[in-house]
Amino acid sequence: MNAEIKKKVDQWLQGNYDDETKNALKKLMAENENEVNDAFYKNLEFGTGGLRGIMGVGTNRMNKYTVGMATQGYANYLKQCFGNNVSVVIGHDSRNNSRSFAEITAHVFAANDIKVYLFESLRPTPEISFAIRELKCQGGVVCTASHNPKEYNGYKAYWDDGAQMVPPHDKNVISEVEKIINVEDVKWSGNSENIQLIGKAMDEKYLAMVKSLSIYPEVCKAQKDLKIVYTPIHGSGIMLVPQALAQLGFTNVNIVEEQSKPDGNFPTVQYPNPEERETMSIGLKKAEELDADILLGTDPDADRVGIGLKNNEGKWVLLNGNQTALLAFAYIIEARKAKGIAQPNDMVIKTIVTTYMIDEVARKNEISCYNVLTGFKWISSMIRAKEGKENYVVGGEESFGLMIGNQIRDKDSVSAVALICEMVAYERNKGRSIFDKLIELYVEYGFYKESLVNIVKKGMDGAKEIAQMMEDYRKNPPKSFNGANVEQLLDYELQQGKNLLTGETWKIDLPKSNVLQFVLADGTRVSARPSGTEPKIKFYFSVNTALNNAADFKQTEKILDDKLDALAKEMGV
DSSP states (O other): OOHHHHHHHHHHHHSSOOHHHHHHHHHHHHHOHHHHHHHHSSOOOOBTTEEEEEBSSSTTSBSHHHHHHHHHHHHHHHHHHHTTOOEEEEEEOSSTTHHHHHHHHHHHHHHTTOEEEEESSOOOHHHHHHHHHHTTOSEEEEEOOTTSOTTEEEEEEEOTTSSBOOTTHHHHHHHHHHHOOSGGGSOOSOOGGGEEEEOHHHHHHHHHHHHHTOSOHHHHHHTTTOOEEEEOTTSGGGGTHHHHHHHTTOOOEEEOGGGTSOOTTOTTOSSOOTTSHHHHHHHHHHHHHHTOSEEEEEOTTSOBEEEEEEOTTSOEEEOOHHHHHHHHHHHHHHHHHHHTOOOTTEEEEEETTSOTHHHHHHHHTTOEEEEEOSSHHHHHHHHHHHTTTSEEEEEEETTTEEEESSSOSSOOHHHHHHHHHHHHHHHHHTTOOHHHHHHHHHHHHOEEEEEEEEEEOOHHHHHHHHHHHHHHHHHSOOSEETTEEEEEEEETTTTEEEETTTOOEEEOOSOOOSOEEEEETTSOEEEEEEOSSSSEEEEEEEEEEOOOOGGGHHHHHHHHHHHHHHHHHHHTO
């Protein structure tokens, strides 16, 4: 190990750290020096969303010391901004150590004379966002690593609107956290009377909010026997999703028992992500056995939802996040219009890597659609910017996230599950399936198809490799795909669009972000974006064509799938 890493290791072995931590470090040093290097080569970054990393000893790991130091920096910044009258909400998911991290966070805030509302046990992330707004708090924290593998945990930091932080607060908090350089800088305990446990009363308020989002409650009651299969994938969704469905009147909700118990080891899956077919396989089997109408799965902190359903050939398939978002957006836009509750200033918001078919749905229904950077904090930021001028109804992104209505500021699988089941009930009431509706949308608005390829680059060298890949694409952008010229290069880091055929440039009016998009004349898009939460780079591909009628669906889908495969091959991924 190099001198700098050795210095950090010695500080941990000789400093004010507990014996358990020191012994764990000694064991690691004896067994795996490479792991020690990775655990100490840098400090775990408090990024613009907070912390996320592998649990264990070391400065580059999630542990009580990195959590405590981050909380101290965040507490300092909250007091700078709001004075002495500060309150926060703290929640957590089912991951190993999540409760412990939440309690450490609560005690550090309390010791800094900050009022803490701590959920009595695990809760879905969106409820924490809701509670921040409901209790008029200045901030909040959720201890979760979302859908990451079991060895990870994280720390999401929120602002007074219930959203994760955006500029200038994100960078300012990071700056304060970086000032906390040793464990002695942290107020670890004291003023425990500042901690108040919350739970059932907030659950009831949140569930009432979810119920209020229903557009056709009468249809839910008419289709109360809708056969629903739900899996919380060992996460916090079990706390509220079944109740949300029950209050809409659904009586035939079948829980996947093997995955119903909260468990941070996620014993039935390798990766607790409803985007993965393997993760949803037990639910799919149950749905098939029961001949269900819909399968739904939520991730550990219950902010994402995956959908399984029967296609037009009767085969069970999983929808991707773009298809889920499309169905939800179209349903809300069309249903509000049909019900006569649409407002002239209604707006919807999506991210730049989410299907542009949503833009087309919005355009044809004469509703404003805004594109923002990836992450719900940017959707929330746009809501804040348009407050009092435009009426937000739904936002979402391709990574299985939806945010419905104006009363929360983060993606919410609980309200999404309720809406999706209402949507299925609505189509069933008309004597058809939700897949039939999907094809109808393709016929009406154009057939858009997307795919995503993740390239994982772990460890010290991984970040450098990803940075180099982005630099190469930036300096030498592809000139064509499948023989068609790339017309536009959209560089969100430089905040510049460029027509590669004419040389014309224009400003992109969004905050800086390390994303590149290549746009072809036919609307084909290829996007490259390093993940902000995992050691990977993501490639997004989008193609489209006209679908003349439902009978041509399969044939047309094959054409688009082949085109997507060719794009990925050309990118070498």
